[in-house]
Amino acid sequence: MTDARSVYQKLRDEIAAGALPPGSPLREIPLAERFGVSRTPIREALRRLEQDRLLVPGDRGMVVRAIDPHEVVQVYDMRVLLEAEAAAQAARDRRPADLVRLEGLLARDRGLTDPDDATRIRTNLEFHAALWQATHNPVLVDLLERLTVHLVHAPRSTLSVDDRWSHALDEHARLVDAVRDHDEAAARAVAAEHMATAREIRLRLLRDAAAGG
Known part of the structure; x- marks a missing residue:
């Protein structure tokens, strides 16, 4: 219905x-x-x-709606903090089924052959959503979902730049390892670095767009 x-x-x-x-x-x-x-x-x-x-x-x-560059930066700043917290909570509270799902999504993404930008966006969102669900914290999940949807403001994702896709998958693998080992500190650090890198790439894309590049 x-x-x-x-x-x-x-x-x-x-x-x-x-x-x-x-x-x-x-x-x-x-x-x-x-x-x-x-x-x-x-x-x-x-x-x-x-x-x-x-x-x-x-x-x-x-x-x-399209959001302005200043708002994009604010959203990324918050996501760095919340993704780090989510990764730490996932490492602490994940259940066996959560780990199986994360490992399965990572293996699927590793097996993709030259995916287009839309596929990269979709699969990346699915991996991050699975990580959030592994926290078993509905408040944190809701906040991250709201922030994530507001980052869709340009036809080109940060995953399309240079070798970012392969590096992002390596970072996802490190996140899965930390979650598997219940290593909260490592999960927090990897997630913060992962999102900080995405933030810097997005800023570069915004500067290029403003300059007409």
């Missing part, structure tokens, strides 16, 4: 994955036709997305 909640979650996931980039129009009638529902649940879902600051009013309906 399709209702406002499922429409909201589907659109939110598409924004998070970059399938609906900034500026994408979201209009009630086409969405109602797409989901096979009336305009009422569509209107409610769009209202929730606007409250999440993911949509803003456009010329003809709502559009996906």
